[in-house]
């Protein structure tokens with residue numbers, strides 16, 4: 001992965017490649033940071049891992065907004081309508097949003113990699129522990145607070161379910177723009193096989209970088225067309241008022257060291 005280091009002090013690494021990264025790239029004192037490279041042969045099969053049981057209600061979909069890092073599709077998480085259970089999770093988790101990370105070219109863009117293999121983009125479906133906490137903002141600070149499903153995107157045939165989302169992206173081109181978006185079933189973005197995944201204890205990959213995430217990375221990718229991904233790249237990091245417009249690309253974090261963690265697999 002190309003990473004132009006413009007300045008490198010003891011604690012913080014600044015990178016010209018990641019325009020979004022003004023803040024610290026390494027959380028001070030962090031020992032379970034994300035993303036990571038998943039070394040397949042080093043992952044450990046765990047026969048006790050259960051099948052993942054997502055149960056999403058498309059009626060909880062509410063809006064799309066450009067937060068200046070990515071675009072988020074947000075879900076009403078005031079009740080237990082769109083939930084995730086099973087897999088490595090002991091508790092019930094509520095879907096609050098999903099978003100993506102992508103590159104300026106199809107050669108890179110994902111945050112996680114599999115034996116160093118990069119994908120052009122990565123989907124994150126973000127859930128919080130509603131058995132233990134009463135709102136996302138609380139759960140984001142706790143070590144078992146969040147569960148994020150990661151799905152790799154590959155360039156191939158057009159993804160019909162994604163197209164509804166792609167069609168509204170021009171309406172949220174600028175940072176802080178919001179548009180109503182309803183009745184979108186996020187399950188359509190999951191791969192056909194969700195029984196094969198890797199899981200590990202990690203963090204948010206954007207500020208506040210809190211070490212609150214149980215990561216569940218799908219082995220099977222989904223396919224989207226070149227043109228669909230090109231629309232992601234038409235988004236902007238910058239708001240409508242700013243003079244210089246910056247394309248929303250390369251919104252991924254540099255990889256973090258495993259620091260002794262074990263990545264478990266649900267398959268052999």
Ligand SMILES: NS(=O)(=O)c1ccc(CCCCO)cc1
Pocket residue numbers: 124126137140148203204205206207208
């Ligand atoms: N790329 S990620 O899935 O790790 C992720 C998920 C959610 C947030 C939101 C943090 C908001 C704090 O109030 C930030 C990053």
Ligand SMILES: [Zn+2]
Pocket residue numbers: 099100101124205
């Ligand atoms: Zn993310």
